[in-house]
Amino acid sequence: MSIWWSLHLRREAASVPLARRLLLGTMETAGVDPDVSYDLSVALSEACANAVEHGGSAGHGGSSEAYRVTAYLDGEMCRIEVADSGPGFARVQAVRPAPGEAEHGRGLCLIEELADHVHIGSEPGCGGAVVSFDKMLKWREDAPLMAV
Template structure:
């Protein structure tokens, strides 16, 4: 069995905890190990915060625009994608580890996603906008509903 869901959210700070809670609830119900769930929820929070802050055309009012979060949970891994309608990533984006110092208040989110996930891809959508996708191999609790093997 597998689970997938997709959210279309307004670019508002209040949308970030909504996506995080839905992911955590899904994983808890399915029986994913809490440590894995936590790592993925922090990575999702960072990706959503990036979409809220940078994911729209500055001239069009920003907060009224939307971004999309999609999560796929199957027997072996969880894959999450966050896509916005902003300017996208520069064609030659600097390595996330080089984007901000350890004491900076901004610029560490993409690096954190890379640390928490097993595989990460930063790219641009077909028309415009940034797409952050990442996945992580799942570990299951003994009583898991979707446990494989």
């Protein structure tokens, strides 16, 4: 069983819980273990918050007012991708934890802790950041859409 969806959201703080609730609802309906669902929803919230905060600039026109979230549940794996139209990453470095007292800078580290595999890069050819992450799924015993 495969499920996928894609959202185009405005770069507004209110879009973050919307994406999170859709992901949690999808995984609950499919029968994904609640602990796995929670980890992925926190990682998604961090990626969306980054897109809202950093995902646009005046030089990118109207498209900088939106970002895209795509989620794939396919067999035993979930992949989530958050892409924006901002300046992207000049070069991808290893994600380093922010100092303990820092108010910002922990999101990407948290995503790496919660997911099994993380890719951070830029949209080919058009700029913009892309954060994608995968996690192996665990299923509830009564899962209606459990992978076979």
